[in-house]
Amino acid sequence: MAATSSTSTVQLQQLNRPPTPKNATLLNSEGHHLGSNEDVTGGLPAPTTTATVTQKWNYPRANANRVLSCFWSLFVSGANDAAYGALIPYPNLRQQLESYYNLSYVVVSLVFLSPFVGYVLSALLNNWIHLKVGQRGIAVIASSCHIAAYVVISQHPPYPALVVVYILAGFGNGISDAAWNAYIGNMDRANEVLGFLHAFYGAGGVLSPLIATTMIDKGKLGWWTFYYVLLGMAVIELVWCTSAFWTQTGAVYRETIAQANAASPTGSGNSTMRAALFKRPYARVSWLCAVFLLAYVGVEVSLGGWIVQFMIQVRKANPFDSGMTSVGFWLGITLGRALLGFVTPKLGVKLAVAIYIPVAMGLELLFWLVPQFYVSAVAVALQGFFLGPFFPAVVVAATKLLPRHLHVSTIGFAAAFGGSGAAILPFAVGVLAQAKGVQVLQPIILACLGVMLGLWLCLPRIGHKEE
Numbered sequence: 001m002a003a004t005s006s007t008s009t010v011q012l013q014q015l016n017r018p019p020t021p022k023n024a025t026l027l028n029s030e031g032h033h034l035g036s037n038e039d040v041t042g043g044l045p046a047p048t049t050t051a052t053v054t055q056k057w058n059y060p061r062a063n064a065n066r067v068l069s070c071f072w073s074l075f076v077s078g079a080n081d082a083a084y085g086a087l088i089p090y091p092n093l094r095q096q097l098e099s100y101y102n103l104s105y106v107v108v109s110l111v112f113l114s115p116f117v118g119y120v121l122s123a124l125l126n127n128w129i130h131l132k133v134g135q136r137g138i139a140v141i142a143s144s145c146h147i148a149a150y151v152v153i154s155q156h157p158p159y160p161a162l163v164v165v166y167i168l169a170g171f172g173n174g175i176s177d178a179a180w181n182a183y184i185g186n187m188d189r190a191n192e193v194l195g196f197l198h199a200f201y202g203a204g205g206v207l208s209p210l211i212a213t214t215m216i217d218k219g220k221l222g223w224w225t226f227y228y229v230l231l232g233m234a235v236i237e238l239v240w241c242t243s244a245f246w247t248q249t250g251a252v253y254r255e256t257i258a259q260a261n262a263a264s265p266t267g268s269g270n271s272t273m274r275a276a277l278f279k280r281p282y283a284r285v286s287w288l289c290a291v292f293l294l295a296y297v298g299v300e301v302s303l304g305g306w307i308v309q310f311m312i313q314v315r316k317a318n319p320f321d322s323g324m325t326s327v328g329f330w331l332g333i334t335l336g337r338a339l340l341g342f343v344t345p346k347l348g349v350k351l352a353v354a355i356y357i358p359v360a361m362g363l364e365l366l367f368w369l370v371p372q373f374y375v376s377a378v379a380v381a382l383q384g385f386f387l388g389p390f391f392p393a394v395v396v397a398a399t400k401l402l403p404r405h406l407h408v409s410t411i412g413f414a415a416a417f418g419g420s421g422a423a424i425l426p427f428a429v430g431v432l433a434q435a436k437g438v439q440v441l442q443p444i445i446l447a448c449l450g451v452m453l454g455l456w457l458c459l460p461r462i463g464h465k466e467e
Contacts, residue, residue, distance in 0.1 A: 069243075082326070115422060127272070130250070134252055144172075155224070174419050181411050185407060194396065202336075272409045297419055315371070335385055349400070
């Protein structure tokens with residue numbers, strides 16, 4: 001016992017951790033193999049499942065209001081994207097977009113293509129905007145872009161001005177989509193919450209053509225009057241999202257990133273984006289997710305935007321019934337996201353999507369090859385049901401396969417880059433429809449689904465577990 005009372009000092013020598021081998025195999029936090037990294041000479045970033053307090057949709061308490069405001073923001077985006085399908089058809093009615101401006105399919109399709117510029121800008125600027133003004137700034141900028149676009153469109157300006165102003169709408173959609181997906185993608189039970197987030201996008205897609213078709217076909221109102229409805233929704237978006245994220249400034253976001261990057265050699269800001277897009281093994285996951293979403297969103301908006309015209313011209317249905325087919329498609333997407341969001345984590349996200357895509361392809365063949373209106377209407381609604389979970393599944397896969405400090409950059413880029421599919425593929429369909437007829441929609445959709453299946457199977461293995 002006497003020895004324990006001595007006052008001698010013991011000096012401890014600091015031991016340095018041995019360097020990581022140059023060709024060491026990298027595993028993410030879930031133990032998933034990502035390949036080798038010849039450039040890494042230090043430790044890996046903090047894992048996705050590190051022992052920190054995981055945020056939930058209702059914890060901290062402020063999250064409940066923030067999540068609901070994100071739901072509303074995606075509702076506005078869905079209503080915006082689905083409006084095209086209700087405005088382009090009905091060639092015999094003067095009120096519609098095509099006949100109002102006396103334009104061809106190709107020229108009208110520019111309203112699909114012009115938002116692409118906005119999506120590209122959002123993909124490039126999303127991380128920088130987060131660093132400068134945080135989620136509060138995202139809420140203000142995205143909502144303001146929607147408001148400005150809808151004010152101009154509601155005045156039915158000359159067509160060149162209409163095409164330009166759709167860039168604003170695309171930019172607003174791009175940065176809000178990217179920001180809210182990244183925010184919710186890091187929460188507990190992200191699959192389910194993301195399912196509801198995108199279900200609200202689908203709900204906007206359901207109500208938008210329903211309201212627009214009723215106003216235009218039944219109420220004999222001008223096509224631009226629907227944008228007064230969107231304008232009111234965008235004002236609510238501005239007030240709700242800005243107040244919900246008022247404390248989430250750029251300084252708060254930079255501090256969050258600094259904490260997440262404490263153990264990372266890539267740092268923050270643009271270097272984080274470069275690591276996500278150009279540094280192995282992370283670039284593989286980032287680009288596969290981005291290109292998958294490009295094809296998926298293109299399929300979604302092409303079907304939603306051109307299905308009405310297809311039903312009128314190929315299935316010989318009346319305009320109102322054709323508009324209801326678009327409603328059925330978006331309703332299928334909404335229900336699929338809400339319901340299959342609980343099934344997907346049970347199967348495992350990789351296996352679930354690998355099942356959903358072939359089912360959607362089979363329904364597409366049924367839609368294409370059986371020339372009956374009611375068969376086509378049911379097939380496209382069911383197709384929407386199985387397409388619904390794809391976007392949330394990609395976000396979840398990215399959070400599982402990448403370290404936490406890359407989540408905002410990667411998910412933001414993938415969501416914004418993928419969102420450009422809402423412009424590219426519908427425009428391509430319009431160009432081909434001008435030359436070959438709107439029936440070209442079906443083989444294009446089927447080919448895109450095949451590409452999506454190949455991309456999905458190229459992702460690294462994701463463990464079979466509850467996400």
